[in-house]
Amino acid sequence: MSITTSAAAASQDAPSAKPARRKVRLTDRSRHERNLGWLLAGPAFIVMVAVTGYPILNAIWLSLFDYRLTDPSGREFIGLSNYGMILTDGLFWQQFGITTFITVVTVAVELVLGFALAMVMHRALYLRTPLRTAILVPYGIITVVSAYAWAYAFSNTYGFVNPMLGLGEFDWFGGTWSALFAVCVAEIWKTTPFMSLLLLAGLAQIPDDYLEAAKVDGAKAWQRVKRVILPNMKAAIMVALLFRTLDAFRIFDSIFIMTAGAQNTETLSFLAYRQTISRVMIGLGSAVSVILAILVVLIAFLFLKVFKTDLSQTRGDRK
C-alpha cells in the first residue's frame, strides 16, 4: 500500500522542479484497514517501546550519576564523569582488547569452518537430514551448558583434553592465553553451526545455472568458489558476519563459567556486569553498558559501510 505518488507521476506534474509529494486520498476501506492495523499492533508497539526504549533511556540517565544501590542517600549527579573515568582507565582498554581478540579469532575461524560445513550440507547427496541435524546440535545447546562441558573438558584433573594431548596436569585456566584458547574453542564449537546455517541459506540462493556456466567455461573448483559462489553470497556472508560479530562482542556466559574473569580474561560485558551487579555501582555500570551499546552500533554501521550491501534488496522490498 502506498500513500505517496510515484516519482514518475510527480515528474509529469512538475517536470523541471524537484518531484513533489502529494497525499493520496484514502478510500474508506483503506482508512479502516489502517486504523485496524494500528489498533491491533498498537499494544505490541507500546510494550516494545516499554521493554526496550525505556531501559535504554533509563540507563543513559543513570550513567550520569554516582549511584551505589546500597547507598541510595549518596546518589549524586556527576554529568559525564563516569564516561571520563571509564575511558581513561587502563582496565577498560585491556578488556576492550580482550573482547576484540575473542571476536576476531572466533568469527574468523567460524566463517571458514561455517563455510566448509555449509558446503558439506549443501552438497551432501545421502543422509542430508541427519547430517544437518548433527551439525546443528551444538547450536541447540544452551551456552552455559556448553561452557560447563568445555570447562570440564579442559580441567587439569578430570578433563579429557589433557590426556588426549598428553599434557599431564597442564592448567588451561591458569594463564591468560591458554584460558582464552579454551574460551574460543567453546565459543567456536557452539556457534559455528549458526554461521553455517546462515551461509547455507546464501548457498541455496545461487542458481545452479551460474555454476554450470562457469564449469562449461572451464572454471576450476576454487575459481567457481571465488568468482561465482562468494560474490553471489555477499549479502548472506555479511548477515552471518554481522550477527556473529555482534554476538561475539557481547560474550559473557562462557567466560563467566570457565574463568569467572580470572587471568585477565574479562570482556566488556563482564566489566559491565561487575560494576552493575557485583559492585552495585548503578551509574558506573550503566555508563559501561552505554559504551558497549555504542560500540555494537558502530560495528553494525561499519559492516554496512564496508560491505556496501543493501539488505532490503535481498528481501525484495525494493525494485
Added chain:
Amino acid sequence: MPRRRIRTAAVTSLTLFAAALTGCGGGDGGSTTLSYFIADGPQQDVAERCAAESGGAYDFNIQRLPNTAAGGREQLLRRLAAEDRSLDIVSVDPPYMAEFANAGFLRQFTDAERQEFSEGILKGPLEQSLFRDAMWSAPLYGNTQLLWYRKSVLQKAGVDPAAGPVTWDQLIQGATKAGVTLAGQGRRNESLMVWVNALVASAGGSILAEGSQNVPADQVQGELDSEAGAAAVKIMHDLAVSPAAPAGFTTAGEEDSRAAFQAGNGGFMVNWPYVWAAFDTAIEEGSLPPDFKDDVGWAAYPRVEAGTPSAAPSGGLGLSISAFSDKQDLAVEAIRCLRTAQSQKEFMISAGNPAALGEVFNDPEIREMFPMADQIRDGMNEATPRPVSPYYGDVTGSIQAGFHPPDDLNPQTTPREANQLLEDVLSNRRLI
C-alpha cells in the same frame, strides 16, 4: 470492515494487553506464611520441623538462593533494593550483612532479641552478626577452617601439626621435602579473600583501617601497605611457586583443594570442616579407600610467624529479617526455632556446618561424629571475621583483583598497589 468489528477487535486487544500486564501479580500465600530464602538444603528440613512445631502459627514458603555466596548476595541485593515485600526471612552470608544493614534493607533486632540471640554464641559468629553495635543477623551456624593433614606424610615432611602450632613456611617446606601438596584456595573469588584476610590478620595487620565502617566510601583507608601485607603476599607467592602447590592452584576452590588432598600425593590442606563429611561420601561412593579417614589428622589453622597467633577464617550463615516484610514479629518467632541448639545440631550432622552455639559441641553425638569438635569450637572463638564494611562488595572485589594470581605477586610492590587499588575503587576512581 465495519466499525463495530474494528471496535471489538480493539477492545479484545486492549483486554489481552491489560491481562498480560497484570498476569505477574500473585498472593503472598496467606498471612501466616513466611517467605524464607535458604542457602542450603538442611535449612528446609529444619524449617519444616519448626512449622510443624508452631502448631499452625506460621508456615514457610521456601525459596532457594544460588549456591555461591556471591550469587546469593546478588539475588538478595536486587530483591531488597527493589523493596520486594515477598521476602521475610533471608539467609545472609556474614560479610555481606553490613552492606544490607547500611542500605536499610534489614530490620535491626531489638536489645532484648539481641540478648536472646547472642547467648552462648561463639565469638567469631557473634562478631560478624553485629554492625555499628547493633545486631542485624541471628547466627544460624558458624564456620572456620582447619589444617588437615595425612598422618603418613608427617615423618618425611619433618613437621607435626599435632605437636603444636605450625607456620605456613614450615608447611611449604615440609610438603616440598615430602613431595606432597599443600592445598589451599587460590581461585579469584571469595575464598581468596578469606585466605588473604587470615594471613594479614595472623601477621598482626588488617585489610581496612580501624573505624572504616563508619565513614563514607571515599574516606575508607586500607592498611595493606604494611609489613603484615608484605608477609601475607610473601606466603601466597611462596606457596604458589613451590612444588607443594597442587596443579591448578591459582584456579582452585574448596572442592579442588579437597580433590588435591585426596589424590595420591596429597599431604596438607586448609579447608572448612565440611570436608570430613565429604570424605565419608567419597568412601561410600568408592572413590576413596574405606580406611582413608584413619590417615587424616587435623590441627589449628597455620600461622604466619611462630610467635603470633593464627587467625582462622570465619564463615557461616545468619538469618535476617527484611525491612520491607509485613510479618516481622512472626519472623522473629520463627527465627527462635530455626536457630535453636537442636536446629544447629541438625545442620552440623546433615551438612557438616558447625554450630554457632558453643553448647552443641558438648553433645555426645556431635563429639562422636566430629572428633575434631574442640578444634572447630576453638577456631571459631579465635576466628577473625573478614572486614565489616558497608562497601564489602568493593573491598572483596579489590582484594581479589589485587592478590590474583598468587604466583605473580611480589612482596615489594603488591601491598602498595593492592592498597591503592582498594582506595581508588572505593572512591570511584578506578574500575575492577
